[in-house]
Amino acid sequence: MNESRLPTSSAPQYPRYAIIVAGGSGTRMGTDRPKQFLELAGEPVLLHTLRRFAAPALGIRELILVLPAEQLGTWQELCGQYGISIPHTVVAGGATRWASVRAGLNQLAGADPGVVAVHDGVRPLTPPGVIEATYQAARNHGAAVAAVVPKDSVRNLSQQGSYALNRARLRLVQTPQCFDLDLLRRAYQLPELSTFTDDASVVEDLHPISLVEGDYRNLKITTPEDLFVAEALLRMRDSVTD
Numbered sequence: 161m162n163e164s165r166l167p168t169s170s171a172p173q174y175p176r177y178a179i180i181v182a183g184g185s186g187t188r189m190g191t192d193r194p195k196q197f198l199e200l201a202g203e204p205v206l207l208h209t210l211r212r213f214a215a216p217a218l219g220i221r222e223l224i225l226v227l228p229a230e231q232l233g234t235w236q237e238l239c240g241q242y243g244i245s246i247p248h249t250v251v252a253g254g255a256t257r258w259a260s261v262r263a264g265l266n267q268l269a270g271a272d273p274g275v276v277a278v279h280d281g282v283r284p285l286t287p288p289g290v291i292e293a294t295y296q297a298a299r300n301h302g303a304a305v306a307a308v309v310p311k312d313s314v315r316n317l318s319q320q321g322s323y324a325l326n327r328a329r330l331r332l333v334q335t336p337q338c339f340d341l342d343l344l345r346r347a348y349q350l351p352e353l354s355t356f357t358d359d360a361s362v363v364e365d366l367h368p369i370s371l372v373e374g375d376y377r378n379l380k381i382t383t384p385e386d387l388f389v390a391e392a393l394l395r396m397r398d399s400v401t402d
């Protein structure tokens with residue numbers, strides 16, 4: 161773990177930053193060790209995620225990794241154990257995802273204007289094309305998030321029971337979520353609301369959110385069966401590298 165810059169191949173014409181949030185405790189996974197440190201195909205989930213953002217083709221200038229304050233030592237140990245040499249800066253997170261993103265943003269206080277991606281540390285299979293497209297859309301429109309069409313039917317709960325929603329008008333939101341750095345900073349200076357579930361919900365009162373085609377393979381490791389699905393997808397090798 162160190163703070164030097166990432167290697168880039170053909171750097172984009174503007175600075176790109178990434179904040180990987182892994183400051184959660186993983187209550188729904190139910191394991192003693194937070195899910196971001198669990199092994200997926202022989203390596204910590206978080207290492208898979210980090211590697212995707214460290215790809216030289218993306219040209220990311222600085223990678224911020226937000227961890228639970230009490231788990232900084234765990235990550236240091238894993239870095240030694242797995243020989244992790246990807247340049248990144250570690251920051252202690254907060255009690256909510258919002259607080260963790262804010263802590264990551266503080267680390268970019270003196271950064272040049274550019275585009276910043278916020279990504280869940282527990283989404284280890286994000287295809288490079290989705291990351292690239294989300295950065296580009298945010299460069300063009302200010303705010304962009306990856307999203308997919310629901311595969312299941314969806315019902316809304318009401319006092320009378322429930323009723324069907326038109327899923328053609330719904331999207332399931334993923335990360336990365338990319339923003340003009342100054343816009344994201346301004347949004348995270350506002351008070352935290354209990355309705356915030358992601359960065360788009362923090363920004364949307366200030367700026368419209370563009371949607372980018374996400375990917376069904378970009379799953380979030382949340383409950384135990386997600387690890388099995390992720391392993392199977394990784395075994396397909398090339399299926400998650402395009």
Ligand SMILES: Nc1ccn([C@@H]2O[C@H](COP(=O)(O)OP(=O)(O)OP(=O)(O)O)[C@@H](O)[C@H]2O)c(=O)n1
Pocket residue numbers: 181182183184185186187188189196226253254255256257258260261279280281282283380381382
């Ligand atoms: N205080 C928090 C809470 C969440 N996250 C991160 O936000 C991402 C998405 O959150 P989620 O999947 O809900 O993770 P947990 O909060 O760890 O899980 P749970 O809700 O089951 O406790 C994860 O990478 C998680 O580590 C974070 O950085 N800081």
Ligand SMILES: C[C@](O)(CO)[C@H](O)COP(=O)(O)O
Pocket residue numbers: 257280332333334335357358359380382
């Ligand atoms: C940010 C996110 O992954 C987008 O789908 C999601 O909102 C995180 O929610 P969680 O409740 O923290 O899992």
